[in-house]
Amino acid sequence: MRKQDHWKDGEVAGSYDRTRFAGLGGALKQRRDESLVLRLLAGAGPRVLDLPCGTGRLGPALRRRAGKRGSIVGVDLSRAMLDAGGGRAEAFSLRLEGSVFRLPFRGDAFDAAVVLRFLFHLDDTAERIQALAEIARVTAGPIICQVRYAATVKHASRALRSRVGLAPRFRPSRGRRQIETEIEAAGLRVDALVPVSRVFSDKAIVRLVRR
Template sequence: MSWAEPTGVLIVQHLPHEGPYAIGTALEAAGLPVRVCRVWAGDQVPESPDGLAALVVMGGPMAAYDDASAFPTRAAELALLRAALAAEVPVLGVCLGAQLLAVAAGGTARPGDGPQIGWGAVRTTSAAPADPLFAAAPERLRVLHRHGDTMDLPPDATLLASCDRYPAQAFRIGGSAWGLQFHLEVDKDAVDAFATAFPDEAATAPDLQDSTPAELAALAPHRDGIFERFAAHVASRAARTTTRAFFTSRAATWEEHFAADGPRYAAAVTRMELLPGQRAMDMGCGTGLALPALRTEVGPKGAVLGVDLTPAMLTAAAHEGRASLAHLLVADACRLPLPTGSLDGIFSAGLIDHVPDSAAALREWARVTAPGGVLLLFHRSGRAERAARHGRPLDPDDLLAEENLRPALNATGWDLLCHEDAAHHFLARAVRVD
């Protein structure tokens, strides 16, 4: 199975004039590809966040609480938002998008007591200075409003900005999802487009266009800073995000697809030649197919650690009873929260040729392994078998080819002792050298 290739940032757009504006500018400046799902033109909302580095959901006149014909994509958007939250894909929701985000996270959207249109102030909360996006925002921010609905946030949301009439103005869900009830993204083109598209609403704020140049001049530094920080947040974790999104959607059924491989994993683990009482880790353990064998090898006095980047995979591992065999830990392969030399062996199946920086991963694995410790790289199929399955020739640059793997291991603290690229399995055994 191939991992999803990153496809950049998806922007869900409900109306032509509800564009990303300053959001899109910041994303493109950060080198992030942007793809627009124009639901107003009939584009289909994706069923999962596979391949997404981030999800942005824009505003619109629809109601986040109404599945009526005026908002036929509501259910699909909520499903995509829930999947993005589960996989910790960075999310930004604006106006309607913020209300949908609140609903997806367990809150509610509802009608307000009337429209809030035009420039108006919001106050940042005491939580804002510690927020990754709002840390540099002033205590009082004048922003453009255009909404009549409001929302009740889920209990675990962090309120970041408020006003007296509609208190939920900006919020964060978890560590990577933000909702903005107001239109922070606007520039002069956005205001003009709003006034053209909704002349009756614009007429309720007669000074809207006259005051826009001054309001935008005051807002622009804060607007741009917030979106630049969002873009930097997305870019810094894009590879991690796409990996988590891919595996989160598959975690619940992973075991049923690969449980039959348990004996093959167990046979590979015995090749590590671990001793009772030693300390072993399965790096990229998934649902933990190798954990029973690792526990058998090191015995009750040994220590077994199962590490994966995707929390949903570890949840599935625990469901299979493997939390009783090993300590399960969410961590990045290149940044392990372990002391130097704390392991005697590392088992890793199908991971090293997929991490963004294989050299950094191998160095980190060497750091946490004691001299003389073993690294065993395994795959349930050989390189030729995998290439044929995907309809491609063997890649001469494949890290797992012996002529590439040996120098890569030598350069990162390992000595390759065994390399088997067989018809139905791949196995490489290396030892940690000083």
């Protein structure tokens, strides 16, 4: 099964929120994502693209920020993920099935874009750069993305466990310079980088702007 087809499975989509964002730990993770995204969006205009929007878990927070007049557009390749969001559809002005590699929008259609839990699922560097370049084409202002980040306790402990054979699926994260080099290849630069939690997460949220 291709990786992107995984998300088209009804059971995978139906359990997405429950397996990641339920319970106390999950709710804290969700709260942290929302507050970092809103903080890094400060100063951006009201037309926001949420991509891939998945089940729409960021929709309500983006709508509260934008107010009734703002425009929140969600795009995702998986109809099952879009449908699993249920009542959250109301937070969006529009939600579409579509691919990040070919977005059906004119240049600079959005003031900002939010791209959480996506880029690190693309194993190929060229694909990540292509996706970012397409998002940058339609986004005049900041792009808020999530990346794996090496300067965290969680990453160090995973690296250690992998050396003694306890973490067979470990994939090394990257440091700030490596992240910046890739981002620059897409015509962007890192304007801010905030670790999600240096102890409990090996991810960071970055704000990208045009070079």
